[in-house]
Amino acid sequence: MLSIISPIMRIVEIPMLALQRLLGINKLAWVFLLPNLILFGLFAFLPVILNIFYATTGGDNVLLADRPYVGARNFGTLTDCSNFLDPNSCREDKFWRAVWNTVWFVTLQVGFMVGFSLLTAIILNRDIRARGFFRSVFFFPVLLSPVVVALVWKWILQREGVLNAFLDWTGVGGINWLVSADWAFGWSVFISVWAHMGFYTLILLAGLQAIPRDVYEAALMDRSSPWRTFRRITLPLLSPTMLVVLVLAMIKGVQTFDEVYAFTGGGPGTATTFIIQYIYEEGFAGAPRLFGLSAAASLLVAGVLVLLTLVQLWANRSNVDG
């Protein structure tokens, strides 16, 4: 491997040396930055600006020059609702279904996930044998691809799957899980928690281990009860980490697409269609490719994400010293 790279690096050194002589050492920094900045500019900042153009134009052409300007009409279409709480009263009912599904999903998913992650982290932080093993057990699903996660659970939940066999055996009787809207939604929350909780457990465990031992020893001296110790010491000292985890989980939760799309395809009906799937389907999956609606919806999502990210950066500010 190195025998291929080394000669290349030696060749790169020739123009870099010339640039160094030309610019001086400090300006050479820009040369080192250049590839990264080009990529950021082309694939992060330029798209943000173009997104605004897309959101304000109509038609199904991807080339901006061929798209007629429509002003705020896309946003108007999305928000044309007599009652925002009832998607049926909206012109773009699928959008609002996706919005409310996402709101519910994020609430449930983040709640359960942070709860179970905290519980697991606290247990792993005890005097546990083979902590490394158990930690990696909970982390294992994080590495699996979303499609694999979806298929693993689909195989278990299918009509003649192992879960229904078990329920049959206990006498409860099988249920056609993914055909019922409520069950499909519930299982989507479940597999999403299953797949990601190891990640948050890890962060919370690191936070717990950063709490100094002597604080607990002092609490023990004062005969503080375990519950009181937990409420008065662990929770307050863990709260910065908790905030980071909470916001991070929300940022990711809003963007949920992969595993649920592979799991239920958004169905039955639109029961598990979330906002990113709406954006994807409007822009890329349907026959008239409504890039305008798709871009307008993604700008709305971007607004939410920017807010959340600012909170995250604020919560995490000790790590970004500039």
Next chain:
Amino acid sequence: MGKVLSFLTATRGKNGKLHWTDWVSYGYLTLGVFLMFGPVLWLVISSFKTEADLQRFPPTLLPYAQETVQVDGYDNPLPLFLMTGGDYEGQTLAQLRRVGSQAQMVDPANPDERLRVNIANREPVEKLHLATENYTELFERFNFLRFFWNSTFITVTATAIMLLVNSMAAFALSKYEFRGRMTVLLMVIGTLMIPQTVVLVPLFLIVTELGMFNSLWGVIIPGAATPTGVFLLRQYMITIPDEILDAARMDKASEWKIFWRIIVPLSAPAIAVLAILAIMWRWNDFLWPLIVLTQSENFTLQLALNSFQGELQTDWQSLLAMTVLTLLPISAVFMFLQKYIATGIASTGGK
């Protein structure tokens, strides 16, 4: 065994007894092992079952297949049954054909005489059998190697480009004093707020205009620069003492040589962590490849899996085998590097 025993009886209290909270903890963790590993293990076991075995309800734990026998005068091997009632109770017979509730059977030892039995009076003879043909069929029936190659190519190339580009930027941001450094840093933080999911449409235009639609490069290049990567590497490079760089400059080393020969080797731990993360992100990537790669010969494994699960509703045996092969590389990485993955993820706070 002694180790297991001492592990299970780990003590907390002074008198060698487990506190009840310890029991609860170990109970919870055991349940966790079952819940986290169980489903994947079940998938792996199932992938070795034959088609008939997969359709069995309720399913058996281990893969079984019906035993067959070669009988004189018949071309194909015949399935074996054990008679549980009727005239031939206790005998093992081979089935010729089944008509309604009756079956024509034959005794393998006496192939000329045809016997007519009721199917209620028999049970199939089964043995443990690993249906490895599920896997070999993948290579014959599908373009599996192609998908595997696409995924591997994207993962390897994108990781290499990302490591180079991000470490160059991190080097500039950690070891140079120049005007505009703060601006660039803020820009990098800014990109944190722009996940791919919210710029899909314009990203699609840019990639199309660059001629990278339906090309593996369209997946590789847009994700090559990550703010997480720049931050992770920069935080590490800051800790490398400037004196080393000054000494190298005294020896007339060029800046590029300093970067390549000093900074990169010294940052190896951080680069390794980033490499693991990048491999994971790329291998598992789904939404963006789904948009850019629309022709099946460009599919990555994830896309192929997803499209086959739509097409092959009933063909679970191919689907399961393909899923196992998709999760195998990542699981292998996990086995060997899980310690580094854990520290890496904890230190970046994820992406």
